[in-house]
């Protein structure tokens with residue numbers, strides 16, 4: 001009897017599923033027809049459920065292949081389309097590098113798309129709930145809370161940036177012959193951005209640059225925060241470890257929960273303890289008003305700390321911590337990656353290095369001076385520097401891959417039908433992948449010289465939806481101006497100080513290999529020697 005009941009339940013379930021699926025399909029077809037949509041081309045698959053592409057993506061590094069050039073770009077080329085569907089682990093996913101579609105996804109049909117719950121689940125173990133991992137009202141609240149903190153006055157305060165520049169110069173010394181030793185600049189850039197970001201967030205840098213080489217003991221609040229976090233360089237190391245785990249969880253797609261372990265949990269605990277310390281301090285200051293606040297000495301400026309500004313908006317200590325970590329994750333590696341690629345292209349192209357140096361000396365002089373200060377505004381109007389930054393972000397896009405999920409049945413303007421010009425219907429829950437790295441290499445949008453690093457192409461070019469290094473629409477990168485200012489400042493100061501750069505090692509003769517983690521960075525680092533300028 002029990003078997004019979006079970007059999008009936010199973011039959012009823014199958015019947016119910018088939019009918020609802022049939023009705024849903026019929027409703028979706030009617031929706032597509034009413035909107036003039038036609039299906040896009042579908043990528044052929046050799047293995048069932050589209051396992052083949054996922055497997056190739058997971059193993060490409062091991063096979064010495066480049067995920068972007070050898071897999072994703074190759075697939076776009078093989079399809080001969082800028083929009084197509086494919087099957088990934090049984091789900092039909094849309095891929096597009098069509099500016100009109102990207103504008104719809106990110107801006108004009110913003111409400112029809114979301115980040116989706118998966119990002120929250122993949123990163124939540126470290127980041128909890130914050131601007132970067134949320135959608136809907138919580139994201140709106142976060143964005144409104146942060147917007148004023150990225151205003152020009154905050155970004156223009158470059159005192160801490162100069163301090164971090166000095167620390168970098170200190171740890172990359174020049175020998176008697178006027179040259180630095182052979183140095184991989186990349187780790188120095190990662191520490192530079194960690195130091196400036198923590199100063200912006202906590203009002204105090206973790207000083208990872210000095211701590212890494214000199215075993216510098218922390219003082220003041222940083223010492224207390226570090227003690228809570230189990231050591232002085234603990235935070236930087238734990239943050240690096242946790243971030244590598246986040247990248248693995250992102251790659252594991254829906255199987256992110258398999259990527260877990262004590263090392264990750266230990267790092268997360270330490271990072272949270274460290275951040276909690278500053279959150280508590282800011283909350284105490286707020287509670288006790290001026291009593292707890294250090295009165296600035298005469299002539300001393302009051303230090304800005306994002307966490308102190310945020311306590312005016314929320315007193316929820318968990319939210320404050322998660323939001324701060326979200327900003328740190330979004331802003332640190334992206335900017336360090338940009339700096340690394342800029343120095344790769346400058347090393348590979350001495351004529352661009354010389355031209356950029358000349359323009360920097362003309363705009364800012366050979367050393368910092370009150371006559372020609374390096375500020376947010378002067379960096380913005382340093383034209384060739386801006387062109388170099390844009391061209392680097394075009395060819396070496398820090399965030400090369402992105403995606404969204406349809407929040408309801410919706411329509412994208414192009415990509416359907418035999419010639420790819422008809423609108424495309426998307427189902428609620430369907431994922432759309434877009435790859436700014438490949439968009440930035442579309443010959444029809446950028447010209448025959450698309451693969452060449454040519455800052456001059458930016459002369460008079462308007463920024464539109466064919467250039468998306470910072471994404472676009474209401475969720476455009478909140479730290480865009482902050483990042484360009486920090487990166488521009490360091491590049492300006494480096495080129496004031498050094499008048500020649502030389503690559504070290506064999507790999508400079510070949511195309512730079514890349515590592516795709518949460519960001520895309522040069523796999524072989526930036527191994528160079530730099531010559532100190534006579535006038536510096």
Ligand code: HEM
Nearest residue numbers: 131330331334335338398399469470471475477478479483
């Ligand atoms: C070269 C440096 C940077 C690049 C290329 C970059 C790129 C991006 C991109 C592509 C997104 C969109 C992500 C998505 O659509 O899911 C984003 C979002 C974001 N970025 Fe940046 N970013 C950079 C630096 C920074 C910095 C320095 C900060 C903060 C200090 C920052 C804070 C954020 C935040 C908070 C978001 C989430 C915005 C939201 O969802 O409303 N970014 N960034």
